Amino acid sequence: MKKKLAQFEKKIGYYFKNKNLLLQALTHSSYAYENPQKVKADNETLEFLGDSVLGLIISDYLFANYPKASEGELSKFKAMVGSPSSLSALGKKIRIEKNILLGKGEEKSGGRKKKTILAGSFEALVAALYLDGGFEEARYFLLPYLNMAFKKVRDERFFINNYKSALQEYFQKMSLPSPVYRTVTTLGPDHKKSFVVEVTYNDIPLAKAKAYSKKGAEQKAAQIALKSLIGKKMKALTADTFFLKKKT
Numbered sequence: 001m002k003k004k005l006a007q008f009e010k011k012i013g014y015y016f017k018n019k020n021l022l023l024q025a026l027t028h029s030s031y032a033y034e035n036p037q038k039v040k041a042d043n044e045t046l047e048f049l050g051d052s053v054l055g056l057i058i059s060d061y062l063f064a065n066y067p068k069a070s071e072g073e074l075s076k077f078k079a080m081v082g083s084p085s086s087l088s089a090l091g092k093k094i095r096i097e098k099n100i101l102l103g104k105g106e107e108k109s110g111g112r113k114k115k116t117i118l119a120g121s122f123e124a125l126v127a128a129l130y131l132d133g134g135f136e137e138a139r140y141f142l143l144p145y146l147n148m149a150f151k152k153v154r155d156e157r158f159f160i161n162n163y164k165s166a167l168q169e170y171f172q173k174m175s176l177p178s179p180v181y182r183t184v185t186t187l188g189p190d191h192k193k194s195f196v197v198e199v200t201y202n203d204i205p206l207a208k209a210k211a212y213s214k215k216g217a218e219q220k221a222a223q224i225a226l227k228s229l230i231g232k233k234m235k236a237l238t239a240d241t242f243f244l245k246k247k248t
Contacts, residue, residue, distance in 0.1 A: 008099045012125075014141060016132050021046075025128035026096075028117060030103030039101070043124035050123030053130045057139050058082060061146050081149045088118035090145050096121050163223040170229065171201070179206060179225070181218050197221050
């Protein structure tokens, strides 16, 4: 166990003064339940703390690097890198799945591949770093991963945009012509009009939506089209879908 922890410390580039913190960060509740004589605590409380530490570090990073971004854009950035999918991916970069202590049942059910377990363990590790070395050590550990996550939006010309732009980006990535929007019909009196907009590709209908403005209807139609096109392949739209180059 000591040798394995030492190898993991080398991998993450930080050597704990309190080795028990690292052990706790890597201990899943299933293992702690089955082995009370080997470990004193699981990583659930550290996961709770790590979520807040991560949030502060990410917010601090975004505030410093994107001073012209709106609150909405910053929130989307933060949600992107703080999602279970992103955190589990970061965990894999340091091979955290190889070092988590799991119970026999969780091991058999494929626990080392579960995003929730990987993300939670990564959050617990951040908390352990914070408790052992302070905020700066935790921030220093995360900085390379934050730089990597946001390298596509380092330039001010890049920003997170809307569903209509995301659909445009999707077609561009597929080297296809842009989708076309047309107003199908207008409903209601002048003071309370609603618009039905259809988005098509090569005259093939992709989606149709209604809203109280043309722009709103276009956004809804684009959102429906995206879910139809990508939803079958992906559980959720990846953050990269929304990284768009601002037109000058």
